[in-house]
Amino acid sequence: MLKQGLPSEKNDLKTQELHCDLAVVGGGLAGVCCAITAAREGLNVVLVQDRPVLGGNASSEVRLWALGATSHLGNNNRWSREGGIIDELLVENMYRNPEGNPVIFDSVLLDKVTQESNITLLLNTAVFSLEKHDAESIRMVRAFCSQTSTLYEISAPLFCDASGDGIVGYLAGAAYRMGAETTEEFGEKFAPSVEYGALMGHSIFFYSKDSGKPVKFIPPEFALKDITKIPRYRNFKKDEYGCQLWWIEYGGRLDTIHDSEKIKWELWKIVYGVWSYIKNSGNFPGTETMTLEWVGMIPGKRESRRFEGDTMLIQQDIVEQRQHYDAVSYGGWAIDLHPADGIYSNKPGCDQWHSKGIYQIPYRCLYSRNVRNLFLAGRIISASHVACGSSRVMTTCAHSAQAVGMAAAICSKKRVMPRDLSDKSRIGQLQQQLLKSGQYIPGYSLDDPKDIVKQASISVSSSFELGRLPADGPVTSLENAWAMLLPVKSGKVPRFSFEVQARTSTTLTCELRTAGREGNFTPDVVLAKKTVDISPDVSARKKVKATQAAAMGYEIMTGTNGRLDIQLTKADEVINERPFQAVDIDFETVVDRSGYVFVCLMESPDISIRCSKMRVTGLLSVLRQGNYRVNNGYLQKPDRDIGVDTMEFWIPQRWPKGHNLAMSVEPPICQFDVDNLTNGICRPTSGPNAWIADPGDANPSLHLKWSHVKTIRRIELSFDTDWDHPMESVLMGHPCNVIPYCVRKYRIIDALDNIVYQCDDNHQTRNTIVLDTPVVTDELRLELSAPDKNIPASLFEIRCYE
Numbered sequence: 001m002l003k004q005g006l007p008s009e010k011n012d013l014k015t016q017e018l019h020c021d022l023a024v025v026g027g028g029l030a031g032v033c034c035a036i037t038a039a040r041e042g043l044n045v046v047l048v049q050d051r052p053v054l055g056g057n058a059s060s061e062v063r064l065w066a067l068g069a070t071s072h073l074g075n076n077n078r079w080s081r082e083g084g085i086i087d088e089l090l091v092e093n094m095y096r097n098p099e100g101n102p103v104i105f106d107s108v109l110l111d112k113v114t115q116e117s118n119i120t121l122l123l124n125t126a127v128f129s130l131e132k133h134d135a136e137s138i139r140m141v142r143a144f145c146s147q148t149s150t151l152y153e154i155s156a157p158l159f160c161d162a163s164g165d166g167i168v169g170y171l172a173g174a175a176y177r178m179g180a181e182t183t184e185e186f187g188e189k190f191a192p193s194v195e196y197g198a199l200m201g202h203s204i205f206f207y208s209k210d211s212g213k214p215v216k217f218i219p220p221e222f223a224l225k226d227i228t229k230i231p232r233y234r235n236f237k238k239d240e241y242g243c244q245l246w247w248i249e250y251g252g253r254l255d256t257i258h259d260s261e262k263i264k265w266e267l268w269k270i271v272y273g274v275w276s277y278i279k280n281s282g283n284f285p286g287t288e289t290m291t292l293e294w295v296g297m298i299p300g301k302r303e304s305r306r307f308e309g310d311t312m313l314i315q316q317d318i319v320e321q322r323q324h325y326d327a328v329s330y331g332g333w334a335i336d337l338h339p340a341d342g343i344y345s346n347k348p349g350c351d352q353w354h355s356k357g358i359y360q361i362p363y364r365c366l367y368s369r370n371v372r373n374l375f376l377a378g379r380i381i382s383a384s385h386v387a388c389g390s391s392r393v394m395t396t397c398a399h400s401a402q403a404v405g406m407a408a409a410i411c412s413k414k415r416v417m418p419r420d421l422s423d424k425s426r427i428g429q430l431q432q433q434l435l436k437s438g439q440y441i442p443g444y445s446l447d448d449p450k451d452i453v454k455q456a457s458i459s460v461s462s463s464f465e466l467g468r469l470p471a472d473g474p475v476t477s478l479e480n481a482w483a484m485l486l487p488v489k490s491g492k493v494p495r496f497s498f499e500v501q502a503r504t505s506t507t508l509t510c511e512l513r514t515a516g517r518e519g520n521f522t523p524d525v526v527l528a529k530k531t532v533d534i535s536p537d538v539s540a541r542k543k544v545k546a547t548q549a550a551a552m553g554y555e556i557m558t559g560t561n562g563r564l565d566i567q568l569t570k571a572d573e574v575i576n577e578r579p580f581q582a583v584d585i586d587f588e589t590v591v592d593r594s595g596y597v598f599v600c601l602m603e604s605p606d607i608s609i610r611c612s613k614m615r616v617t618g619l620l621s622v623l624r625q626g627n628y629r630v631n632n633g634y635l636q637k638p639d640r641d642i643g644v645d646t647m648e649f650w651i652p653q654r655w656p657k658g659h660n661l662a663m664s665v666e667p668p669i670c671q672f673d674v675d676n677l678t679n680g681i682c683r684p685t686s687g688p689n690a691w692i693a694d695p696g697d698a699n700p701s702l703h704l705k706w707s708h709v710k711t712i713r714r715i716e717l718s719f720d721t722d723w724d725h726p727m728e729s730v731l732m733g734h735p736c737n738v739i740p741y742c743v744r745k746y747r748i749i750d751a752l753d754n755i756v757y758q759c760d761d762n763h764q765t766r767n768t769i770v771l772d773t774p775v776v777t778d779e780l781r782l783e784l785s786a787p788d789k790n791i792p793a794s795l796f797e798i799r800c801y802e
Contacts, residue, residue, distance in 0.1 A: 013144070013149060013150065013151040014148075014149060014150045014151065015150070015151045015152075015153060016150055016151070016152050016153070017152075017153045017154075017155070018046050018120065018152055018153070018154045018155070019154075019155050019156070020043075020044045020045055020046045020120070020154065020155075020156045021038070021043040021044045021045065021156060021157065021158065021408070021412050022035075022038050022043050022044075022045045022046075022156055022158045022159070022160060022405075022408045022412070023045075023046045023048065023141060023154045023155075023156040023158070023159045023160070024038075024045060024046070024047045024048065024159075024160045024162055024377075025048045025127050025141065025143075025159070025160065025161055025162060025163045025167065025168050026048070026049065026056070026160075026161065026162030026163035026164060026377070026378060027047055027048070027049025027050075027051065027054040027055070027056065027121075027123070027162075028054075028055060028056025028057065028058070028059075028162060028164060028378060028394070028397070029055060029056060029058055029066060029086065029089075029109075029394045029395065029397060029398040029401075030056075030162040030377040030378035030394075030397040030398050030400070030401035031047060031049070031054075031056075031160070031162035031163075031377065031378070031401065032047070032054055032055070032085075032089075032109055032112070032113060032398070033084070033085040033086050033089075033398040033399070033401045033402045033405065034160050034162060034375075034377050034401035034402065034404045034405040034408075035047040035113065035116075035119055035405065036085050036112060036113065036116055036119070036405070037084070037085055037401075037402045037404075037405030037406055037409075037437065038118075038405035038406070038408050038409050039116040039117075039118035039119045039405075040116065040118075040437075041405070041406065041409035041433075042118070042409065043118060043408060043409050043412055044118050044120075045116075045118055045119045045120070046119075046120045046122065046154050046156070047113065047119055047120070047121050047122065048122045048125050048126075048127060048141075048143050048152075048154065049121070049122065049123050049124075049125065050124070050125060050126035050127075050163075051123070051124070051298075052123055052124050053106045053109075053110070053123070054106065054109040054110055054113060054123075055105065055106060055109050056164065056378075056394070057300040057301070057394060058102075058105065058394055058729055058730065059102065059105070059106055059109075060102040060103045060105070060106050061296065061297060061298055062205070062296055062298065062299075062300040063102045063205055063207075063242055063243060063296065063730050063731070064203075064205075064243045064246070064300050064394070064730070065100075065243055065728040065729050065730050065731055065732060066086075066090065066394040066395050066398075066728070066729040066730075067333065067393055067394065067395060067726060067728060068080075068081070068082050068331070068332060068333060068393055068394070068395030068396040068398075068399065069081065069082065069330065069331060069332025069333060069358050069395075069396065070332070070724065070725070070726040070727075071332065071333055071334065071354070071630050071726070072627055072629045072630050072726055072728070073627065073651055073652060073654060073724070073726055074626070074627030074629055074630035074631055074649070074651060075332065075334065075354045075630065075631075075649065075651070076354070076356065076357065076520070076521045076522040076647070076649060076650060076651070077332040077357060077358050077521065078485065078521040078620065078652075078684070078724055079683050079684045079685070079723035079724050080330075080332050080358050080723065080724070081395075081722075081723045081724070081725060081726065081727065082330075082395045082396065082398065082399035082440070083399070083438045083439050083440040083682070083683070083723075083765070084399065084402045084434070084437055084438040084439040084440075085398070085402055085438075086395050086398040086399055086402065087438065087721070087765055087766075088112070088438075088764065088765070088766070089108060089109065089112060089398075090395070090727040090729060091721050091727070091739075091763065091764055091765055092108055092112070092763075092764070093105050093108045093727070093729055094727050094734055094737055094738075094739075095737050095738060095763045096108060096737075098733060098734045098735075098736065098737040099733045100728065100729065100730045100731045100732050100733050100734070101730070102729075102730040102731075105729050105730055122143065122145060122152060123145075123147075124145050124146055124147045124148075125143045125144065125145040125146075125152060126143055126144055126146075127141045127142065127143045127163070127167050127168060127171075128142060128143065128144060128167075129141070129142045129171060130142065130168065130171045130172060132172065135173070136370060136371060136372045137371065137372050137373045138159050138168070138172050138371065138373055138374060139155060140153055140154055140155035140156070141153075141154050141159065141168060141171075142154075157373060157412070158373050158375065158408050158411060158412065158418070159373060159374050159375065160374075160375040160376075160377050160401075160404055160405075160408065161174075161307075161374060161375070161376055161377065161380065162377035162378045162380075162401060163378075163380075164301055164304070164378055164379060164380065165257050165301070165304045165305060165380075166304070166305040166307055166376075166380040168374065169305070169307045169368060169371065169374060169376065169380065170305060172368075172371045172374060173370070173371065174307050174308075174368040174369075174370060174371045174374055175307065175308040175368070175369055175370050176305045176306060176307045176308060176380075177305070177306050177307075177308065177385075178199070178304060178305050178306070179198040179199060179385065180192050180197075180198035180199070180385035180386070181384050181385055181386070185384075186312075186314045186315070186316075186384055187314075187316070188314055188315040188316070188384060188386045188643065189315070189641060189642045189643030190315055190335060190337070190353070190386050190642045190643055190644065191315075191384075191385070191386055192337060192385070192386075196337075196339055196340065196347070196351075197252045197253060197339055197340020197341065198252075198340065198385065199251075199252045199253075199256055199303055199304075199340055199385075200249070200252055200256075200302035200303045200337065200338045200340070200389075201249040201250045201251035201252040201256070201263065201302065201338065201340065201342040202249065202250060202251045202256065202260065202263050202264070202267060202299035202300060202301050202302065203243075203245075203246055203247075203248055203249045203250075203267065203299060203300050203302075204248065204264065204267040204268065204270075204271055204295065204296040204298075204299045204300070205241070205242050205243055205245060205246075205248070205271075205295075205296050205300075206241055206242075206245075206271050206274075206275060206292060206293075206294060206295045206296070207241050207242055207292075207293040207294040207295075208238075208241045208275070208278075208290055208291065208292055208293055209290065209291060209293045210289050210290050210291075211289050211290070211291045212289055213289055214288050214289055215288075215289060215290065215291040217275065217276060217279040217280060217291070217292065219272050219273065219275070219276040219280075220272055222265070222268065222269050222272070223269060223272035223273040223276055224269050224270050224272070224273025224274070224276075225273065227273060227274070227277040227281070229344065230270070230274075230343055230344065231344070231345070231346045232247070232343070232349070233274075233277065235247075236274060236277065236278060237284075238278050238284040238286065238287050238290065242730070242731045243730070243731055244731070245274075246349070247342075247343060247349030247350070248267065248270055248271065248274070248343055249302075249338060249342035249343055249349065250263055250266050250267050250270065250342040250343060250344070251263035251266070251267075251299075251342065252338065252339070252340030252341065252342055253340050253341065256301060256302075256303060256304045257304045257305070260299065260301070263299060264298065264299050267299055268295070270343060271295055271296075272295070275292050278290075279292075301379075302338070302379070302392060303379065303385070303388060303392065304379075304380075305380055306379075306380055306381070306382070306383055306384075306385070306388055307368055307376050307380050307381070307382060308368070308369050308370075308382050309364050309365045309366060309367055309368065309369050309376065309381070309382030310364040310367070310369050310382075310419065310422060311362055311364040311365060311382065312365065312382045312383060312384055312387075313361060313362070313365050313381070313382065313383035313384065313387040313388075313391060314383075314384045314386065314387050315335065315384065315386045315387055315643055316643070317359055317360075317387065318331065318335060318355050318359045318387060318390055319335075319355050319643060319644055319645065321355060321356070321357055321358070321359045321360070321517065321520075322359070322360070323360060323443065324360045324361075324362035324364075325362075325424060325427065326362045326363040326364055326422055326424075326427045327360035327361065327362055327363075327431070327441050327442065327443065327444065328361065328362070328363045328366070328400070328403035328407075328430060328431060328434060328439075328441060329360075329361040329396070329399045329400040329402075329403050329439070329441065330358045330359060330360055330361055330396075330399070330440070330441065330442050331358065331359055331361055331390050331391050331393075331396045332355075332357075332358040332359070332390075332396070333390045333391075333393045333396060334352035334353055334354045334355075334389075334390060334630060334631075335352065335353050335354075335355075335386060335387070335389045335390045335644070336350050336351075336352035336389045336390065336393075337350065337351050337352070337385075337386070337389045338350050338351070339351075352389075352630065352631070353636065353638065353642070353644040354630075354631065354636060354644075354647075354649075355644075355645070356515070356516075356517065356520050356522040356524065356645055356647055357515070357517060357519060357520035357521065357522060358442055359390075359442075360441070360442055360443070361381075361391065361396075361400055363403060363407065363421065363422055363427060363430065364382070364422050365381045365382040365383060365400075366381055366382070366400060366403060366404050366407070366418075367404075367407075367418035367419060367422075368418075369382075372417045372418070372419060373417055373418065374418075375404045375407065375408060375418055376404075377397065377400065377401035377404045378397045378401065379391070379392040379397060381397075381400060399439070402434070402437070402439055403430070403434055403439065406430060406433050406434050406437065406439075407421050407430055409433075410429060410430055410433065431444055432446065432447065432448065435680065436448055438682070438718075438765070438766050440682070440683060442519060442685075443519070445679060445680030445681050446680035446681075447680055448680075448799065450801055450802075451799040451800065451801065452706070452710055452712070452800050452801065452802060453677075453678060453704060453798055453799055453800050454678060455706060455707075456704040456705055456706050456800075457704075457705045457706075458674050458677065458678070458702060458703070458704055458705075459674070459702070459703045459705075460673075460674045460691060460693070460700075460701070460702045460703070461693065461697055461699065461700055461701045461702070462693050462694035462696075462697040462700065463670070463672055463673040463674065463691065463692065463693070463694065464616065464672040464692040464693060464694050464695065464792055465668040465669065465670050465672070465694070466486070466616070466619070466665050466668055466669035466670075466671075466672070467664065467665055467666070467667075467668035467669075468663070468664045468665070469612035469614050469616075469619075469660050469661070469662050469663050469664075470612050470613070470614060470662060471499050471580075471610040471611075471612060471662035472612060472613050472614075472662070473610065473611035473612045473613045473614075473659045473660075473662065474611050474659060475501070475608045475609065475610055475611065476608065476609055476611055476659075477605065477607070477608050477609075478508075478601055478602075478603060478604045478605065478607045478608065478609060479603065479605045480603060480623045480624055480625050481600055481601065481602045481603050481623065481624040481650075482600070482601050482609065482621060482622070482623045482624075482661060483513070483523070483598040483599055483600040483601065483621070483622050483623070483624075483650060484598070484599045484619070484620075484621055484660065484661050484663060485521070485596050485597075485598055485619065485620040485621070485622055486596065486597055486598075486599060486619065486665075486669060487594070487595070487596050487618060487669065487671040487684075487686075487687045487688050488591060488594065488595070488596075488597050488669060488671070489594045489669075489670075489671065490591055490592055490593050490594050491590060491591070492589070492590050493512060493527075493528075493587050493589045493590070493591060493597065494665045494666055494667055494668075494669060495584065495585065495586045495665070495666045496584075496585045496586075496599055496663055496664070496665055497582050497583065497584045497585070497663060497664040497665075497666075498582070498583050498585070498601065498609055498610070498661060498662065498663050499580040499581070499582060499583075499609065499610040499662055500534060500580065500581060500583050500607050500608065500609050500610075501536075501579070501580045501581070501607065501608045501609075501610075502534045502535060502536045502581075502606055502607050503536060503606040503607075503608075504536065504606050505533075505534070505535040505536070506533075506534055506604055506606045506607060507531050507532065507533055507534065507604070508531070508532045508534055508583060508601060508602070508604050508607055509529065509530070509531050509532075509601075509602040509604070510529070510530045510531070510532065510583075510585050510587075510599070510600065510601055510602070511526055511528070511529050511530075511598075511600040511602060512526070512527040512528040512529075512587045512589055512597055512598070512599060512600070513525060513526050513527060513597065513598040513600055514527055514591070514595065514596070514597050514598065515595075515596070518593065518595060518686055519595075519685055519686055521596065521650075522647050522648075522650075523598040523600070523648070523650055524647060524648075527587070527589050527591065527597070528587035528588070528589040530585055530586075530587060532583050532585070534581070534583065534607060580610060585599070593686075594671075594686060594687060595686040595687070596684075596686065596687075598622070598650065599663075600624075601661075603624075609661055609662075610661070610662040611659035611660065611661055611662055612659060612660045612661065612662040612663075613659065613790045614660060614695065614790050614791070615659075615660065615740065615741065615788075615790060615791045616660070616672075616692060616791070616792060616794075617672075617684070617688060617690045617692055617720045617741055617792075617794035618671075618672065618684040618687070618688025618689070618690055618692070619660055619688075620652050620658070620660070620724065621652065621653075621658060621659065621660050621661050622650040622651055622652050623650065623651065623652075623653070624648055624649070624650050625649065625651065626649055627649070627651060631649060634648055634649050634650075635647075635648055635649075636648075636649065652724060655722075655725070655735060655736065655740065656735055671687050671688055672688055672690065672691065672692040672794075673691060674691050674702065676688065676689050676690050676691050676796070677691050677702070677795065677796070677797055677798055678797075681796075682718040682796040682797050683723040683796065684723070689796060690720060690794045690795060690796045691794065691795050692792050692793070692794040693784070693786070693792050693793045693794070694792065695786075695790075695792045697786075697792070697793075699783065700783070700784045700785075700786065700792070700793040701781055701782060701783045701784065702781070702782050702795070702798070703779065703780075703781050703782075704779065704780045704781075704782075704798075704800070705778065705779050706778045706779070707778075708778060709776055709777065709778045710776070710777065710778065710800070710802060711774050711775075711776050711802050712771070712774060712775050712776075712777070712780070712800050712801070712802060713770065713771055713774045713801060713802060714768065714769065714770050714771070714800070714801040715748065715757070715768075715769040715771075715780075715798070715799070715800050715801075716766065716767070716768055716769075716797065716798070716799040716800075716801075717746075717766070717767040717769070717782075717795065717797065717798055718765060718766055718767075718795070718796040718797035718798075719741075719742050719743050719762065719764070719765055719766075719767070719794070719795060719796065720739070720741040720742060720743075720765075720794050720795075720796065721739040721741070721742050721763075721764070721765040722739045722740075722741050722742075725739060737763070738763045739763075740787060740788060740791055741787060741791055741794065742762065742763060742765075742787060743762060743784050743785065743786075743787055743793055743794070743795070744760070744761060744762050744763070744785065744787055745759065745760050745761075745762070745784075745785040746758075746759055746762070746782060746783060746784045746785065747759070747782075747783050748769070748780060748781070748782055748783075749780070749781045749782075749783065750775050750777040750779065750780060750781075751777045751778055751779035751780075752777070754775075756771065756775050756780070757769050757771070774802075780800070782795075782798065
């Protein structure tokens with residue numbers, strides 16, 4: 001029993017001193033990815049989080065979906081999901097949690113962090129003060145855990161501020177900004193006016209559900225009573241909730257740090273008023289059994305302090321996709337600014353403009369310019385207000401934070417400070433270590449001299465050649481323009497053939513397009529155009545009633561116009577009201593560089609085209625259309641000079657849609673061979689960058705042969721988990737928990753036919769195999785199982801280490 005004795009002058013808090021290599025303050029996705037990256041590189045890390053769970057805005061406390069360059073599949077950034085730790089987290093979340101339950105995502109993050117023995121995790125612990133060695137360096141931070149009444153004194157040679165509001169940087173006197181720069185400072189034409197506002201506000205979301213029985217709702221007295229104070233109140237829908245209502249936003253006219261509690265109360269007022277309107281106004285039939293299930297207790301923040309590094313990311317870096325010698329990460333979300341008046345504004349909830357491709361983020365944005373041992377991560381990195389409109393989104397923040405974690409590891413081992421790594425003689429080491437860990441940096445490739453696969457001869461059982469995508473899939477109408485995104489070598493472009501069907505005599509315009517900038521997927525350059533006259537073959541028409549066909553077991557596809565869209569299939573037999581005919585296209589064009597081209601079939605509503613069930617890594621069909629979540633239609637065209645480009649969006653459909661167009665290619669495209677395994681790039685860029693087995697290969701395998709015996713301790717494999725998939729972390733469910741392209745089963749066999757390693761249930765992108773007993777051999781064979789009969793086995797990379 002513990003008893004307090006005589007009255008004392010005061011009691012002191014229990015104090016615990018912690019010493020580490022890197023102190024990370026902030027446990028959002030940026031802090032988590034920074035901490036895991038550093039820990040896996042051998043650093044002792046203390047991760048301080050002021051909330052009871054990890055994830056920040058992605059956690060169950062806020063419930064915003066984590067997104068980045070893929071932008072809901074609404075832009076032209078193909079195969080752009082962020083790699084490294086954030087990829088591992090999103091892939092794992094999709095595997096465990098395809099429904100998008102935010103509580104499960106909490107558990108995924110907690111599980112991944114607590115598996116790292118080098119991380120000391122402090123939840124419910126807030127940093128409130130610090131001490132410095134001198135004016136330019138931090139010695140330690142103090143943090144208080146409200147749940148244990150414990151004061152922590154955390155000392156480290158290196159600190160990372162990933163706290164969102166920049167508490168460490170602020171207390172340390174790091175140079176920062178808050179608000180918007182003028183156009184004159186950086187020449188940013190999209191810099192907002194005073195009327196529009198200089199800060200973005202906070203949001204609080206709510207979840208509703210159908211309880212299955214009548215439910216009353218009596219709003220609290222503080223709830224908003226006059227819904228017409230919200231100019232866009234007619235946009236509310238009874239079945240929209242969570243971060244679909246991101247535009248419930250407030251606070252941009254206030255101090256988004258010190259006024260956060262005031263902002264929270266106003267958002268609660270709005271949320272309960274909105275739900276009362278939906279539930280009680282009588283304007284939403286069917287809400288009688290609906291109930292309010294959850295309301296956020298804290299707001300999700302968009303913007304507050306932004307700290308200054310040795311360079312600052314600005315609008316032109318994004319739009320012009322400027323190159324940086326010290327690139328360590330990338331972004332791709334639109335420049336997405338919100339009116340400061342938020343939900344009370346008469347303006348649209350956001351003003352967002354996309355670049356034509358992803359942009360590099362330089363390392364010099366990721367550390368303080370005047371506190372020499374302070375790294376910056378998350379939305380507080382060195383970026384202007386306009387650029388922050390893009391770089392602030394969570395998976396972009398996480399990806400850049402991985403660069404911070406790796407930089408900290410190198411700084412610790414080399415005993416240097418963050419700025420020292422920005423030297424041109426040193427930055428290459430950081431970039432290569434990041435690439436080795438799964439990070440993607442646009443324009444860079446891995447060249448690892450320790451990888452002994454480079455010393456081996458490599459042979460494979462087969463390689464895919466794109467000569468034909470069989471016409472065994474559904475039929476789609478050309479009410480929108482469609483295209484196949486195909487990798488070609490420099491030289492004459494192959495000839496193509498598609499199977500089409502015409503309702504009336506009409507013309508089909510075909511265009512060959514490419515991107516004006518290498519590595520982009522905005523088809524803004526028309527290389528050639530062909531027009532083909534098409535007439536229906538009336539003599540061959542067969543009349544079949546839909547009811548009769550259904551009774552016979554045929555599949556009936558209906559088009560978006562409601563008409564019978566002409567595919568009636570049973571086994572291999574096809575019966576149509578109008579027969580298909582081949583359309584042969586020879587663009588008679590030479591391309592001067594290898595890369596992707598768009599073979600476009602332009603709008604022609606009276607024409608339908610056959611699709612294929614075959615899916616292949618590095619091949620995509622796209623259609624010219626918008627995505628209401630992130631744009632206003634297929635054409636981005638500013639009505640004034642705001643320094644952004646006019647362009648079209650050509651985007652894929654989500655699985656299980658998104659079938660490739662059935663086609664023949666002559667001569668076949670041969671871009672899927674074994675050389676891709678050692679080119680240092682693990683996603684499609686200017687080519688597929690993957691070895692893909694022939695679909696008819698029943699036992700796909702590759703064989704490594706060395707000239708002398710090797711002692712192999714570690715093997716690295718990179719599989720295709722569809723870098724084009726956004727993998728939204730919450731709310732949006734996904735139809736499958738393992739990406740269909742991903743190889744699930746494989747085994748590794750040595751020269752004596754011993755099974756070195758076997759995996760029967762893979763779902764992750766990167767597999768790192770550390771052998772308990774090193775294998776001594778001069779040969780290795782990797783045997784893969786195709787993930788599906790319509791999807792050939794593929795592999796981006798294999799590396800081996802002694």
